[in-house]
Amino acid sequence: MTAVTAVTGETEGRRSGPGPEAGTEDGPAAGTVAGPDGPDARPDARPDIGPEGARGEDAEGTRVAGPAGGQESQAPDEQGEQPALAEGGDGADGSDGAHRDGDGDADADGERWDDGLIARRAVDPSALAGDDGSLVGDEGHVPIGGPYAAPLRTRLDSLRELVGLSRARLDEKALAEAGRVLDEAAARQQLSARHTVVAIAGATGSGKSTLFNALAGVPISETGLRRPTTSAPISLTWSEGAAGLLDRLAIPPRLRRRPLAGGSGDEALQGLVLVDLPDHDSAMTVHREQVDRVLALVDAVVWVVDPEKYADAALHERYLRPLAGHAEVTFVVLNQIDRLPGEAADQVLDDLRRLLDEDGIAVGEHGDPGATVLALSALTGEGVGDLRELIGRLVQEKSAAARRISADIDAAAERLRPVYVADGRPGLGERARDDFTARLANAVGATAVGEEAERQWRRNAGRACGTPWLRLWRWYERVRTPGGGLPQPPEPAEEELTARQRVEQAVRTVADDAAHGLPVPWAQAVREAAVRGSKGLPEELDELAVTLGTPNERPPRPAWWPAAVLAQAAMTLLQIFGGLWLLGQIIGVLEPGLVPPVLVMLGGIIGGPLVEWACATAAKGPARRYGQDAERRLREAAAACGRAKVLDPIAAELLRYQEVREQYVTVSLKR
Numbered sequence: 001m002t003a004v005t006a007v008t009g010e011t012e013g014r015r016s017g018p019g020p021e022a023g024t025e026d027g028p029a030a031g032t033v034a035g036p037d038g039p040d041a042r043p044d045a046r047p048d049i050g051p052e053g054a055r056g057e058d059a060e061g062t063r064v065a066g067p068a069g070g071q072e073s074q075a076p077d078e079q080g081e082q083p084a085l086a087e088g089g090d091g092a093d094g095s096d097g098a099h100r101d102g103d104g105d106a107d108a109d110g111e112r113w114d115d116g117l118i119a120r121r122a123v124d125p126s127a128l129a130g131d132d133g134s135l136v137g138d139e140g141h142v143p144i145g146g147p148y149a150a151p152l153r154t155r156l157d158s159l160r161e162l163v164g165l166s167r168a169r170l171d172e173k174a175l176a177e178a179g180r181v182l183d184e185a186a187a188r189q190q191l192s193a194r195h196t197v198v199a200i201a202g203a204t205g206s207g208k209s210t211l212f213n214a215l216a217g218v219p220i221s222e223t224g225l226r227r228p229t230t231s232a233p234i235s236l237t238w239s240e241g242a243a244g245l246l247d248r249l250a251i252p253p254r255l256r257r258r259p260l261a262g263g264s265g266d267e268a269l270q271g272l273v274l275v276d277l278p279d280h281d282s283a284m285t286v287h288r289e290q291v292d293r294v295l296a297l298v299d300a301v302v303w304v305v306d307p308e309k310y311a312d313a314a315l316h317e318r319y320l321r322p323l324a325g326h327a328e329v330t331f332v333v334l335n336q337i338d339r340l341p342g343e344a345a346d347q348v349l350d351d352l353r354r355l356l357d358e359d360g361i362a363v364g365e366h367g368d369p370g371a372t373v374l375a376l377s378a379l380t381g382e383g384v385g386d387l388r389e390l391i392g393r394l395v396q397e398k399s400a401a402a403r404r405i406s407a408d409i410d411a412a413a414e415r416l417r418p419v420y421v422a423d424g425r426p427g428l429g430e431r432a433r434d435d436f437t438a439r440l441a442n443a444v445g446a447t448a449v450g451e452e453a454e455r456q457w458r459r460n461a462g463r464a465c466g467t468p469w470l471r472l473w474r475w476y477e478r479v480r481t482p483g484g485g486l487p488q489p490p491e492p493a494e495e496e497l498t499a500r501q502r503v504e505q506a507v508r509t510v511a512d513d514a515a516h517g518l519p520v521p522w523a524q525a526v527r528e529a530a531v532r533g534s535k536g537l538p539e540e541l542d543e544l545a546v547t548l549g550t551p552n553e554r555p556p557r558p559a560w561w562p563a564a565v566l567a568q569a570a571m572t573l574l575q576i577f578g579g580l581w582l583l584g585q586i587i588g589v590l591e592p593g594l595v596p597p598v599l600v601m602l603g604g605i606i607g608g609p610l611v612e613w614a615c616a617t618a619a620k621g622p623a624r625r626y627g628q629d630a631e632r633r634l635r636e637a638a639a640a641c642g643r644a645k646v647l648d649p650i651a652a653e654l655l656r657y658q659e660v661r662e663q664y665v666t667v668s669l670k671r
Contacts (some may be wrong), residue, residue: 002137003431004068012104019480027220041639057090060536067308074145075405078570078636081310083528086298094644098174110530139646146189146193147189148185148189148405149402152402152405152406152409154438154649155406155409155666155667155669156185156405157179157414158411158663158664158666158667159181159182159197159409159412159663159667160182161663162178162416162420162660162663162664162667163175163178163179163182165656165660165663166535166660167661169521169522169656170419170521172420174416174521176414177411177412177415178412178415178416179417181408181409181411181412184296184297184405184408185408187248188248188401190244191244191245191248191574192240192241192242192244192245192282193398193401193460193543194239194241194271194396194398195237195241195242195272195273196238196243196244196271196272196273196299196300196395196398196400196401197249197275197297197299197300197401197637198272198273198274198299198300198301198302198303198391198394198395198400199233199241199271199274199275199276199277199294199295199298199300199301199302200212200275200276200302200303200318200654201277201280201291201295201302201304202277202278202279202280202300202303202304202305202306202308202335203302203305203306203312203315204281204282205306205309206304206305206306206309206335206336207304207306207335207336207378207379208276208302208304208335209278210378210379210388211302211304211333211335211376211378211384212234212236212274212276212380213378214381214384215236215274215384215387215388215391216236216257216259216274217259218259220234220257220259220276221238231274231275231278231284231287232251232255232278232290233249233251233255233275233278234251234255234256234257234275234276234292235249235251235255235256235257235273235274235275235276236257236258236259236273236274236275236276237256237258237272237273237274238269238270238272238273238274239270239271239272242273242479244462245273246273247273248297249297250293257346258537268388268389268392268393268395268396269388269391269392269395270395271395271396271398272391272392272395275294275298277290277291277294277295278290278291279291279665280314280315280318280319281312281314281315295319295323298398298404299329299400299401299403299404300329300394300404301323301326301329301330301331301332302331302387302391303315303319303320303331303332303333304333304335305332305333305334305335305352306334306335307334307336307337307338307339307340307344307348309349309354310334310348311351311352312356316355316359320332320356320359320361321359321360322411323361323363323411324359324361325407325410325411325414326369326404326408326411326547327361327362327363327364327369328369328371328403329366329372329394329400329403329404329407330361330371330372330551331371331372331374331387331390331391332356332361332371332372332373332385333373333374333375333376334348334349334352334374334375334376335376335377335378336374336377336378336379336593337375337376337377337378337382337383338377338379338382344484345375346375348375349373349375350494352373353373354644356371356373356618371520372390374386374387387634387647394564409667410668412667413664413667413668414668416496416664417668418519418520419519419521419659420518420519420661420664421519421661421664422517422518422522422661423517423518424516424517425517426514426515426516426517426518426654426657427514427654428510428514428647428650428654429513430653432510432513432514433510433647434511435509435513436506436642436646436647437511437635437638437639437642439502439505439506440503440506440541440638440639440641440642441505441507441634441635441638441639442502442546442630443499443506443538443541443638444499444541444542444544444634444638445502445545446631446634446635446638447631447633449545449548449630449631449634450627450628450630450631450634451627452627452630453626453627453629453630453631454623454624454626454627454628455623457619457622457623457626457627458616458619458620458623459622461615461616461619464614465564465565465568465612465619466610469608470573474567481535481639484523496662499542500538500540503534503537503538503541504534506642507530507533507534507537507646508530508533510530510646510647510650511526511527511530511531511646511650512527514526514530514650514654515527518657522653522657525657526650526654527651529649529652529653530646530649530650532649533645533646533648533649534645534646536645537641537642537646540641540645541638541641543637544634544637544641545634547635548630548634548637551600562616564611564614564615564618567607567611568608568611568612568615570607571603571604571607571611572604572608572609574600574601574604574607575601575608576603576604577600577604578597578598578599578600578601578602578603578604579601580599581596581597581600582594582597582598585597
């Protein structure tokens with residue numbers, strides 16, 4: 001196949017000579033003209049090409065007209081892109097038509113012969129280059145993009161909020177892809193919304209450069225048997241205003257092309273930026289890196305496969321399967337069907353669809369959204385028109401960029417799913433809260449404090465309502481016992497180590513309950529929040545136990561206590577009165593009569609214990625309530641302390657997770 005370089009590549013070829021910067025890496029240097037038998041090494045030959053790719057000069061340097069008339073050179077346009085061809089005059093040698101100067105304007109006198117080379121020698125080279133050495137047409141980028149539609153804008157805002165809320169909980173590696181999507185979406189929004197960037201990718205020998213030239217209508221990208229043929233991305237732009245997009249793709253001005261003016265499909269492809277990529281399976285690492293870099297930035301991609309390597313594992317595992325969510329901006333083209341006899345092309349196409357289905361790529365058929373799969377022959381032109389029509393429809397819809405970004409968000413959301421989606425319904429239930437409170441109350445000894453308060457209330461009731469003789473006997477027993485008269489020390493409290501262990505166990509248990517079912521990063525965040533909050537908790541519980549566990553004031557007395565005390569005093573007076581009456585009879589002061597004083601004494605002796613028993617029975621309820629109140633106060637104080645230091649931080653982490661979970665739901669919604 002005849003290989004022809006673009007006209008503007010001649011500048012680099014004549015100035016620098018052959019080399020990687022003058023042409024393709026392994027192909028001929030820019031400025032050379034390849035004939036049917038191979039590249040022509042003549043650096044001074046002018047590669048004027050007609051629409052059919054005919055050479056503009058013969059071997060002797062005589063100008064030869066192509067089928068459409070003489071062809072003349074054209075300077076770079078204001079976008080820094082190099083036109084592939086420019087229309088010339090009507091005469092056979094171009095002399096009868098209007099000649100163009102270095103800026104592409106026709107000379108008024110029509111007498112100037114401008115073959116490009118003379119013009120370049122006559123003009124100061126500094127006038128053709130900017131401050132950075134680029135061509136004059138490479139103007140600075142002016143933001144001409146517009147805002148995204150509301151659904152996509154909402155998803156981007158939610159993704160940005162999601163990343164912001166998660167930076168303190170997740171590592172940078174987990175959020176790297178989401179951050180890249182946000183950066184690329186912001187960068188693409190600032191660029192032209194009127195253009196659609198479509199990359200043509202494929203394996204070695206698949207014919208992607210031939211398809212690139214077929215879509216262009218003229219030989220732009222070099223083809224041939226020598227591999228790799230395409231060593232750097234080459235762009236073809238159908239309309240102006242795409243300089244920013246090409247700068248983003250890092251395609252230098254010397255590799256930017258424009259199709260033949262008025263060529264087939266120009267009107268339908270207005271706004272298309274077509275990029276021919278190096279082989280994705282190239283033996284050179286730099287080529288594969290360029291493919292990966294550009295594929296991450298383009299709006300759509302055309303994968304070109306051939307009948308021999310359409311099932312290549314490298315293609316499916318490295319590219320098609322990871323990009324399965326980008327089906328709506330993906331074309332899969334089976335090229336070289338002219339090599340398949342009979343119904344073999346349909347069979348290979350069906351098998352290709354089967355492989356795409358296994359990769360998870362939805363194939364758009366019968367109007368359904370999904371990847372476009374078709375067969376063609378770039379060499380014979382069969383099916384190329386259909387592909388051009390489909391690409392033109394995509395370009396005119398101007399939705400490929402938004403679809404690509406939405407698919408990138410879907411892919412980022414799927415990668416983030418393990419760190420945001422819980423297995424069950426995580427949270428801190430009432431049972432977990434009650435269990436934590438009970439454990440803290442047990443650690444602080446709330447039950448023992450309540451029992452002690454109840455006993456204290458009963459002792460006070462016994463002292464107030466008991467018989468004087470019984471209290472006197474108990475005092476005597478305490479005095480007779482060694483050390484019994486001294487104030488008794490309080491019962492030894494539970495060892496601090498054991499209490500601390502119980503508090504730590506309670507914290508671990510409630511943290512595990514709250515983190516159950518959470519994704520690993522958020523479960524770890526919940527546990528860390530519980531551990532941070534529990535610092536100093538045992539000491540505060542000890543202070544509560546001292547403050548509320550040993551009250552200094554006496555328990556309150558019920559209203560019936562004065563009556564009980566009065567009744568007990570009456571019983572004591574009866575005993576004393578009966579005793580004195582009997583004593584007076586014995587010494588003869590009173591008339592003898594044994595029965596009355598004995599009955600009075602017995603009434604006082606029996607009535608005193610009965611009053612004491614009745615008071616003890618009546619004191620059980622108030623004593624129990626008093627002990628329960630003391631236990632409740634200590635429990636509530638311990639629970640408040642535990643809630644402030646442990647439960648509230650856990651609840652805050654769960655609330656943060658709930659917020660990011662809601663944002664993730666918004667991000668992961670399908671269009």
